[in-house]
Amino acid sequence: MPSLFEHLWSHWPYVIYILLMVIGLFAVLAKGNLVKKIIGLNLLQTAVFLFYISIGKVDGGTVPVYWDERPDAVYENPLPHVLMLTAIVVGVSITAVALAFVVRIKEAYKTVDEGEILALDEADRGAPEAELPRADAPEPEGGV
Amino acid sequence: MAGQLPALAVVVPLLVALLIPLVSRFNRRAAWWMVVGALGFAVYGAVAMLLDLCGSPIGTTIEYAMGRWAAPTGIEYVVDRLNGIVLTMIAAVGLITALWMRKSIRSEISEKARPGYYATFLLCATGYMGMAITGDVFNLYVFLEIASITSYVLIGMGRTRQALYAGYSYLIVGSIGATFILLGIGHLYMEIGTLEMADIAQRFAANPELYDSSVVRTSFAFFTVGLAIKMALFPLHGWQPSAYSRAPSAASLFIAATATKVSAYVFYRISFSVFGADFLISALPHIRDGILILAVAAIFVGPLLAIRQRCLKRLLAYSSVGQIGYIMLGVVLLNEDGLTGGVIHFWNHAAAKGALFCVAGVLVYRTGVSRVDALAGMGRTAPWTSAVMTVAGLSMIGVPMTAGFLSKWYLGAGALDAGRISIVPVLMASSLFTAMYVWRLVQLVWFAPKDTEPLVKEEAPWSMRIPALVLAAACLYFGLTSTSVDIARDAALSLGLGAP
Amino acid sequence: MTPSLIVSYVGRRAIPFIQLYALYVLGHGEDGPGGGFQGGVIFASSFVLLVLIAGWARARKDAPESIVDPLTATGCLLYAGIGFICILLGGAYLEYEAFAGANATAAAKQHAHHFALIGIELGVMITVTASMVTLYFEMSRPPEERNAPEDGSGDSDGEGADA
Numbered sequence: 001m002p003s004l005f006e007h008l009w010s011h012w013p014y015v016i017y018i019l020l021m022v023i024g025l026f027a028v029l030a031k032g033n034l035v036k037k038i039i040g041l042n043l044l045q046t047a048v049f050l051f052y053i054s055i056g057k058v059d060g061g062t063v064p065v066y067w068d069e070r071p072d073a074v075y076e077n078p079l080p081h082v083l084m085l086t087a088i089v090v091g092v093s094i095t096a097v098a099l100a101f102v103v104r105i106k107e108a109y110k111t112v113d114e115g116e117i118l119a120l121d122e123a124d125r126g127a128p129e130a131e132l133p134r135a136d137a138p139e140p141e142g143g144v
Numbered sequence: 145m146a147g148q149l150p151a152l153a154v155v156v157p158l159l160v161a162l163l164i165p166l167v168s169r170f171n172r173r174a175a176w177w178m179v180v181g182a183l184g185f186a187v188y189g190a191v192a193m194l195l196d197l198c199g200s201p202i203g204t205t206i207e208y209a210m211g212r213w214a215a216p217t218g219i220e221y222v223v224d225r226l227n228g229i230v231l232t233m234i235a236a237v238g239l240i241t242a243l244w245m246r247k248s249i250r251s252e253i254s255e256k257a258r259p260g261y262y263a264t265f266l267l268c269a270t271g272y273m274g275m276a277i278t279g280d281v282f283n284l285y286v287f288l289e290i291a292s293i294t295s296y297v298l299i300g301m302g303r304t305r306q307a308l309y310a311g312y313s314y315l316i317v318g319s320i321g322a323t324f325i326l327l328g329i330g331h332l333y334m335e336i337g338t339l340e341m342a343d344i345a346q347r348f349a350a351n352p353e354l355y356d357s358s359v360v361r362t363s364f365a366f367f368t369v370g371l372a373i374k375m376a377l378f379p380l381h382g383w384q385p386s387a388y389s390r391a392p393s394a395a396s397l398f399i400a401a402t403a404t405k406v407s408a409y410v411f412y413r414i415s416f417s418v419f420g421a422d423f424l425i426s427a428l429p430h431i432r433d434g435i436l437i438l439a440v441a442a443i444f445v446g447p448l449l450a451i452r453q454r455c456l457k458r459l460l461a462y463s464s465v466g467q468i469g470y471i472m473l474g475v476v477l478l479n480e481d482g483l484t485g486g487v488i489h490f491w492n493h494a495a496a497k498g499a500l501f502c503v504a505g506v507l508v509y510r511t512g513v514s515r516v517d518a519l520a521g522m523g524r525t526a527p528w529t530s531a532v533m534t535v536a537g538l539s540m541i542g543v544p545m546t547a548g549f550l551s552k553w554y555l556g557a558g559a560l561d562a563g564r565i566s567i568v569p570v571l572m573a574s575s576l577f578t579a580m581y582v583w584r585l586v587q588l589v590w591f592a593p594k595d596t597e598p599l600v601k602e603e604a605p606w607s608m609r610i611p612a613l614v615l616a617a618a619c620l621y622f623g624l625t626s627t628s629v630d631i632a633r634d635a636a637l638s639l640g641l642g643a644p
Numbered sequence: 645m646t647p648s649l650i651v652s653y654v655g656r657r658a659i660p661f662i663q664l665y666a667l668y669v670l671g672h673g674e675d676g677p678g679g680g681f682q683g684g685v686i687f688a689s690s691f692v693l694l695v696l697i698a699g700w701a702r703a704r705k706d707a708p709e710s711i712v713d714p715l716t717a718t719g720c721l722l723y724a725g726i727g728f729i730c731i732l733l734g735g736a737y738l739e740y741e742a743f744a745g746a747n748a749t750a751a752a753k754q755h756a757h758h759f760a761l762i763g764i765e766l767g768v769m770i771t772v773t774a775s776m777v778t779l780y781f782e783m784s785r786p787p788e789e790r791n792a793p794e795d796g797s798g799d800s801d802g803e804g805a806d807a
Contacts, residue, residue: 108305211738
């Protein structure tokens with residue numbers, strides 16, 4: 001029976017993945033700055049990438065590209081790599097949309113701090129909806 | 145042609161959504177017609193597949209291998225009765241929303257942003273269709289993200305700046321949920337070594353000792369928490385009220401009527417078709433009890449929170465929290481009646497909540513506000529819309545002869561069958577709370593004092609009235625006939641429930 | 645701020661080679677490491693270099709929104725469209741062998757597979773390039789360009805389906 005330390009040492013990618021995940025989650029939950037939350041989200045996603053890549057590791061495996069000269073070569077499992085390619089694209093899309101939101105929020109609220117935004121929203125509470133600050137410049141009716 | 149329907153039902157909306165930005169450069173009016181056409185085709189595809197399945201024995205599936213790569217290697221689309229029901233729901237609600245939204249969009253979205261809105265809306269519907277139809281867990285995640293990202297954008301397109309913040313908050317919370325689902329898929333793959341749902345289920349069936357693996361259990365935990373966030377299961381529903389109330393009316397109509405329920409469907413799929421019913425029954429009885437408690441709490445708390453809301457859309461959002469509880473209750477009761485109740489609630493809730501959000505949209509369209517008190521006296525000026533609201537409200541309560549009654553009846557029967565009598569009073573209390581907020585609306589609409597000046601000056605335009613009437617008629621039709629119950633019961637049986 | 649003469653001279657000469665290399669990576673991708681994603685990112689990096697040496701406004705003229713934004717959808721459309729044509733030709737969705745016809749030889753099928761795959765990769769490349777260029781331009785937009793009409797062009801890219 002290996003000790004807990006030995007057990008963790010032999011599974012070090014998982015330890016790092018869990019650490020990264022917890023740091024990311026902490027940033028998302030505890031930071032008030034909207035951009036820092038996005039950074040936390042990215043950390044969380046990176047942790048998942050690390051997890052997937054580490055489960056694709058095969059002992060003594062090489063790059064999963066067919067090797068003519070060595071028909072007996074052992075390859076890493078390429079499937080998690082491919083899955084992560086997709087997940088990275090998804091992560092980029094989410095980051096892009098999130099940053100676009102932050103730019104628009106900055107324009108509409110003049111701040112990117114969660115506390116200040118909530119205070120501004122609280123001040124608007126009870127105001128008639130038609131008079132609330134607009135997300136975009138109102139445009140005349142018509143078209144389409 | 146018929147053999148290609150599973151692919152076409154997803155591909156046609158996807159292609160049309162991608163065509164919209166290009167076509168809109170030449171003809172700005174075309175976008176709406178393209179959305180209606182694509183969703184019309186999706187409805188045809190979904191209904192044709194469901195009818196095809198209803199004519200065949202229980203357990204039949206329509207399978208479609210992408211690029212003709214056979215199942216464990218390639219991605220496969222699998223349609224059985226359960227996701228036939230869900231596909232029909234998404235496509236039908238999407239089409240009804242598309243028909244309804246034209247005038248509403250014209251008043252809420254700037255002209256320049258409209259083609260983008262239509263394209264994003266269609267892409268969102270495609271994402272949900274894909275989530276429902278796919279037979280591969282990673283493909284499920286990809287479609288989930290497509291549907292989620294487009295939902296964030298749709299919500300952020302609301303008129304007020306609060307919409308931006310609501311969209312952003314939903315993005316953060318939703319991405320955490322999606323990441324958890326991705327981790328769940330990773331842990332499952334780590335232990336099982338395949339991503340095809342049917343293949344995973346087979347390996348579980350062949351090696352029941354896999355149920356004891358802590359990796360498999362971790363995977364299920366990640367799936368449960370991730371999906372609970374996505375479906376706004378109490379107490380993870382925090383993102384939902386502001387997302388629904390700040391979104392443009394057309395977006396909140398579609399998202400409220402479908403989005404959370406698709407995530408609930410995924411939970412059905414993961415529990416029964418991937419892990420297998422035995423996993424919840426024998427391996428994790430405590431988790432099952434935990435989800436049961438959360439579902440019951442949602443049923444109890446959702447309507448209770450709805451009572452004191454002043455914004456109509458927010459009120460409806462809280463009532464959705466309760467309704468998701470019903471669907472989740474169906475899973476964890478794990479018997480035929482309970483599952484039937486949960487599955488018919490997909491349709492019943494979509495019809496009732498869709499109709500109510502149509503009414504909320506009309507209110508915003510006619511008055512520019514969504515306050516509940518703005519409804520006062522609407523019965524005199526807009527009798528059709530008021531009637532729709534009343535019928536849908538009665539269905540939410542679960543009055544006999546409406547659709548909601550059947551859901552509650554079967555869930556109650558399922559609870560008794562499972563020996564959990566204590567759930568029945570909760571269902572009744574929930575109906576009582578629902579009746580309290582519905583009555584508040586009904587009273588304002590029909591029994592406002594004679595001297596109040598109604599804020600809603602006119603009846604809704606026909607383009608908004610007819611879709612709302614169709615949804616209200618669906619509430620009555622599902623309540624008066626047994627069609628939906630028969631299909632739902634077969635769907636429940638085809639989930640392969642073991643001994644209870 | 646004008647970059648040094650050397651940076652600007654070398655950068656200008658490097659851009660066509662970067663783009664050529666991107667196309668090489670794209671063409672190589674169908675039977676080796678490479679492909680649309682990598683090629684697209686390399687292609688987009690040439691625009692990043694252009695912004696660095698020529699300035700935001702000048703670079704935006706070479707890649708105007710009116711062309712780049714529709715390309716984001718066009719690439720996806722090419723991908724999905726090729727799959728759809730396979731259905732029209734009687735195969736399954738994305739069954740490239742359908743291009744060779746119903747009773748083609750194995751070699752012809754192989755051939756059709758290769759060409760359809762290059763088309764697919766080209767679609768991926770166009771979308772990746774256009775998204776990356778849009779993202780870079782939107783995120784690096786200097787303050788004096790901010791008053792230009794904001795249309796949230798980075799908003800509607802849900803192109804995660806393609807991998």
